[in-house]
Amino acid sequence: MGAKKGGKQEDAVEDMPHVPLKAILLADSFNTNFRPITLERPKVLLPLVNTPMIDYTLAWLESAEVDEVFIFCCSHSKQIIDYLDKSKWVNQPNFSVTTIESYNCIGAGDALRLIYERNVINGDFILISGDTVSNMVLKQALDEHKERRQKDKNAVMTMVIKQSKPSQITRQTRLGTVELFMAIDPATKQLLYYKAKSDNQGNLTLDKAFLAENPSISLHNDKQDCYIDICSEEVLSLFTDNFDYQHLRHFVKGLLGDDVMGYKIFTHEIHSDYAARIDNFRSYGSISKDIIQRWTYPFVPDVQFSMSNSANLERHGIYMASEISLSYSSKIGRFTYIGKGSSIGGGTVISNSVIGEGCKIGSNVLIDGCYIWNNVTIENGCELKHAILCDGVVMKSESVLEPGVVLSFNVVVGQGFEVPAYSKVSLLPQPVKQDSDEELEYADNNSGIIPVTNTLENGNSSSELEPSDVGIGGRGFIWSISEVGHEEWRHSVAPIPESKLIELTQTVFDNLEINIQDDNVFPIADEQESGNESDDENRDEDQIFEKEIEATFLRGVQENVKEDHIILEVNSLRLSYNMALENCASALFYSMLKLALDTPHNSPANLVDNTNDVISRWGKLLKPYIQSIDDEIEVILKFEEMCLENGSEFAPVFVLILHLLYDKDIIQEEAIHKWADEKEGADESDKVFVKQSEVFIQWLNEASEEED
Incomplete structure (x- = not known):
């Protein structure tokens, strides 16, 4: 029934x-x-x-x-x-x-x-x-x-x-x-x-x-x-x-x-x-990077989900569409997309950028952190960093874009001209009114764009003006900074200036002092609601913190940010999540090894080489967060944790990388001995990597005796 x-x-x-x-x-x-x-x-x-x-x-x-x-x-x-x-x-x-x-x-x-x-x-x-x-x-x-x-x-x-x-x-x-x-x-x-x-x-x-x-x-x-x-x-x-x-x-x-x-x-x-x-x-730049790094899967360039042409994913996060012409001496760096039918000349270096379809890029051009749309022409010897170039833009030879520049459709930058940082350049003159609905006045519901006839601040009609603010042979009006506000760096694709980073860091510390003084202002939840749920939340927060550190580190690597700037961001995250120095050290170390693992390799020896390269370049980031022997032990324990993950490629080379950390002065001999001593009473399953390191530890002992 x-x-x-x-x-x-x-x-x-x-x-x-x-x-x-x-x-x-x-x-x-x-x-x-x-x-x-x-x-x-x-x-x-x-x-x-x-x-x-x-x-x-x-x-x-x-x-x-x-x-x-x-x-x-x-x-x-x-x-x-x-x-x-x-x-x-x-x-x-x-x-x-x-x-x-x-x-x-x-x-x-x-x-x-x-x-x-x-x-x-x-x-x-x-x-x-x-x-x-x-x-x-x-x-x-x-x-x-x-x-x-x-x-x-x-x-x-x-x-x-x-x-x-x-x-x-x-x-x-x-x-x-x-x-x-x-x-x-x-x-x-x-x-x-x-x-x-x-x-x-x-x-x-x-x-x-x-x-x-x-x-x-x-x-x-x-x-x-x-x-x-x-x-x-x-x-x-x-x-x-x-x-x-x-x-x-x-x-x-x-x-x-x-x-x-x-x-x-x-x-x-x-x-x-x-x-x-x-x-x-x-956010346009940040989300573009997230797409290229595949955080948005399956909505990524090599999965065709719209009419746009998809691209093939190659090593180091490089995407290549079809019909591309690359000079043998050009260099395409990490996390870069090259669109269909684009050509790139000899000696040109492109990294962390998106290149659209049908672009013609000359020789000895430097492009870093840029978003270049379709049918853009960049002549020989140009330099551009952290900029956006719309369809049909032309940069004549030896011209330069400072960080944060936006070139609207069909703008031409004159030969050798340097466009100032954060400039917005358009063939349309800057409007007088600032209403959000003004775009309706520019929209042509028949063909797309209508001639601009607004009256400018000097009283002239736009049709009477020849846009020539961007050098000899150039075409484009440089809009005054008032259109985007006095703090245009906040919304730019360019990295935050160093002076602003210092200012923001000081603000974080000032706010921290205020929060400490006012610690009892807000009611605290009933302790009965804690327990297992609180433990789960703490674990979730630890995982989120590690993800934040990893994302910060990877952006630093991709954009070649100075170590001091990365440390500023890590310090800010530490304060926000109320984490100890050892948490920062282990999270950064995990991020470095993850980068080494994600870098293509075909053998354990290659993986050790990758780790050596990453630690040699970025190991300095660990120094501010490793202040004691206990902090060093936390790094070793974090490495053990990574090696114990299913299918970990690090497990067979644990002792080689431990030796590498010792050689690079990340881990001291005392920390290695103390780590091994703490494992004395542990289960056999917890002694796997101590046993793997016995010969190395014995070598350390003999070296110490010889010094004595």
Whole structure:
């Protein structure tokens, strides 16, 4: 009887009609962060590792089993619609893409109000921007949202968040965003407080009434808002009822401050999955690096998920497309992508860069950390670092781009001209007005770009001016720095200047002193809630800390950052995670050995050679964190831990690398003896590497006796 009853239930589930999962994709940027580029092309069509941004978002939505996507587009809507009509997305089975066009929306709030009027959403939906890259598995977050909705109809939104770089230094290095404060109920994951810290803001202040109403809260400044939201259909009507909601997060803060309606927002934190939004030039560069380093798999260059041509992955993270012409004397460095049909001349050196399709790069050119789009010409002897070059740009011979430069479409840099750091150069003159909706005035819904006829500050019409701010034979207006703000380094693809790193480090230490003095301001969670859960959280935090250190180290290697700068970032992470020096030493050591392991090798001897190369170049980073014999022992124990991992290639060469660490003065003889002595009473399984090292330890003893 029981079996029959269960069968009927299963049949009932199978007979239930499929409810299509829908998504709203906002294809308009509604900000000026990517000017002057977005005056000519919509942000979602800008290439991200040679694939338009919107393709990453659509590919993820399709993989997440979304059935229907409504793409809202406003400025440059004709370009977006034309692209989608020619793309693979229009004919996908079980995946429908529909565009909703408007010509006068000035914010996300206007867009959602218009969608509400169209009555196309009649259930839960995903709200996402077309500049978001993710590979997260959506099902768990979606199930949590639906389960909460069944119990509480006021649970109208679930926000996806992710562990972020909590220190100001690393956050600025990665995404260029301001510090974000969140208060979350640790039991229910309900979002209770959300605020972005402005630069001129002092300490965070919470009302006593707020603390009284919420006796158990977790206060975070280490979470990243992924801008992936699971919403109920009430969200659209709430935007319609409140015209003050223009930005997506105006809505969040408005709902959290509304004590009358009782609507609730919850969070879903992802850990191993990837999700990030491209909000400025700095995050554009950081996410490009993440894609090349395959954190976003399967959305990587050698897996074709859009119409863009895929490339083959070669050694050292180098991607090569087809029909490339490379001079035998050119050098292509790590983590570089070379697009289809591009040619590179003799003596040219390219590293940590993305080269688009059909580019012509001459001889003796130096390119480092640059994003070069399609059909760009760079003549002989040019030098460019940490810059963005849009389609059709020409750099005449011996010209130079200082870090942080952005050259918009078809700009020509004159022979021998040096473009100053952080300059934005465009064939379009800088507008007088700074409104975010001004891109609508530049958008040509018939052909893409219209002639610019705005009046400039000097009163002349743009059509009367010949753009020649970039040297003899050049074409382009250098925009004044006021357009991007006085701290343009925050949002640039260029590394943070050394002076700013020192300033930020001092800020971190100042804030630490304040936090120590105010240690008892916030309530501490009940000790009964600790136990195994706390141990698990500590382990998770240790793993996250190690991942942060590894990512910081790898960026330092890829960008050839000075050791002092890496140490500054590691110190900042140490303070943020409240870690000891030995934690930093073991995490850095692990990162170095991981780099040696990931570097191609075909024998144990090659692996030892790789380790020798890495330690010789970067071993100095360990010195500030190895202050005692106990710290040195922690490094040995970390190495043992790596060797005990399944299939570890380090296990057979443990003693060779231990000897190498001794030769490089990373580990002293006393630490090796003490490590071996501590293993005396251990199980046999814990003595494997001590026994492997017996001959080496005996040699150390004999050498000491000879010295005596």
